[in-house]
Amino acid sequence: MRQIYLDNGATSFPKAPGVVDAMTHFLANVGSNTGRGIYESSFEAEHIVYETRELIAELFHFPTPSHVIFTKNITESINVILKGILRAGDHVIVSSVEHNAVMRPLHALASKGITFSKVKCSTEGVLNPEDIRQEIKKETRAVVMTHASNVSGTILDLESVGQICRDNGIFFIVDAAQTVGFVDVDFQKLQADAIAFTGHKSLLGPQGMGGFIVSEAFAKSMTTFIEGGTGSLSDRETQPEYLPDKFEAGTLNIPGIYGLHAALQYLNQTGLENIQKKELHLVTQFILGLQEMEGIRIIGKKGSKERTGVVSIDVPEFDNASISYQLYAKYGIATRCGMHCAPSAHETLGTFPQGTVRFSFSHFNEMNDVTDALKALKEIISEQQ
Ligand SMILES: Cc1ncc(COP(=O)(O)O)c(C=O)c1O
Known part of the structure; x- marks a missing residue:
């Protein structure tokens, strides 16, 4: 059948043509870690990792590739972002069509004194951005919102949401799981502070690859989720403060990055x-x-x-x-x-x-x-x- x-x-x-070959090539012919070796294969891996950051930055119309942070999926990205930025007493606004990748971390954060309000979308999944204004309080620190519902497929008007966040000095965090690779997701037009993505849906890459992009000011306000070796500033026992090292402790999923690199090239060609x-x-x-x-x-x-x-x-x-x-x-x-x-x-x-x-x-x-x-x-x- x-x-x-x-x-x-x-x-x-x-997956996109080229993904399997790129991953196989890494595992069969390269195999090295990045940022830790002074030999050819390590330089090659480093080069592909950097180029993948560039391709992601271009895709989101973001100027600084070093602000592309790799994680294993968007769920991890959203956890790193929310747990890094929110403090006791903060209030967050979400839509009523969020995935549990947003809702479960927020429920877990309730025990740390963080509250949230849901803005209801229509029965077609349409958000009226103006409804967000009613939920803003003096404690509101961030709006966290999906770009499109994974149930109805409805795309939310996040440009208007971004403007409301800017007008009110609130951070804007976007879950682009269902849109990037399908529509143009523009960091600047959305006026976002952070956008999280996953590599295995419309980006057509392998599972186990995701990430997020952060603005300079937002990254500075975030604390780290995990700490560890980065291959940089190795004479110190504290985490580097610069990006991407601040949020990328431990060895990256380099086979996954090779796969995502091939997928992004395919998306550009297509x-x-x-x-x-x-x-x-x-x-x-x-x-x-x-x-x-x-x-x-x-x-x-x-x-x-x-x-x-x-x-x-x-x-x-x-x-x-x-x-x-x-x-x-x-x-x-x-x-x-x-x-x-x-x-x-x-x-x-x-x-x-x-x-x-x-x-x-x-x-x-x-x-x-x-x-x-x-x-x-x-x-x-x-x-x-
Ligand atoms: C809107 C949305 N956010 C987050 C996720 C979680 O993605 P991942 O499992 O890659 O972390 C999904 C997956 O279905 C999704 O549709």
Whole structure:
């Protein structure tokens, strides 16, 4: 049976051409650590790591590659940022469609005297940035927000949020897990202080690679999450204060960085506009097909504007998990069901506690994936009736 992979919102597959070769090349031919050796292979690894910082900085229109910090994923990035910046008594504002990568650290920080308020999005997942103003108090230190919901695919108007943060002297931290590699994410236009990313979704890189970008002032206000060897200032027992070393203790995931490097080169060659165009075409056709079916609720926006390649549906008469299971068992179509680690998003979108079946496309999908998924869904639903 042909497998149709429609779970790119969880992690993209296939990865970009060149990723496997780049990782294999590192492991087979290079193998060295960075910043710690005075031999050729160490210089090569160092060069690729630096170039990857440059590619990431360019992608986010950020001028300083040394402010690109590597982590293992965006969850780690968000933990490092939140736990590094927030102090007892601080208040944080989030949207009601955040992933648990944001919500769980904030709940954990409650025991340290940090509070948060949620700004409710509409049932289509749309944020009214003006609602943020009502939640601002004198203790508000940061707004932390996803750029797009991983449940509905709705993109939030973060440029307006960034302006509100600037007007009120509040830090602005962005979770770009669902957008970078699909839309242009511009650090300056968003007026962000920190943007966190993960390498294995739309960036088309391997798992185990993520990071964040920070402004100078924000990085200075942050404390470190872990400390240790950096290969720099090794005569001292204290962590270097400069970037990226301040936040990169221990050996990096260098095979992962080689993979991400290849993925970023592929994205540059292909062009974000082309990726977006193809993905949105597939999504639009998929939504049009869904709209012709009885008994399906399309969650979030129905059009192709301000959305990503994620489409969630709820089939109120049936069990969503069973539909997702049958899509795979009978038709080889991989989707994701349940809460997608974002319970508050489901409460907002009216899909709590039943969850949704999530179809998430990449530009590697083709039109026959869309038609096969629609046909399979139709058959499954008609068999249950
Ligand atoms: C919006 C959002 N934030 C954070 C994450 C967590 O990503 P990772 O598991 O790579 O840390 C995800 C993953 O689904 C996500 O969709």
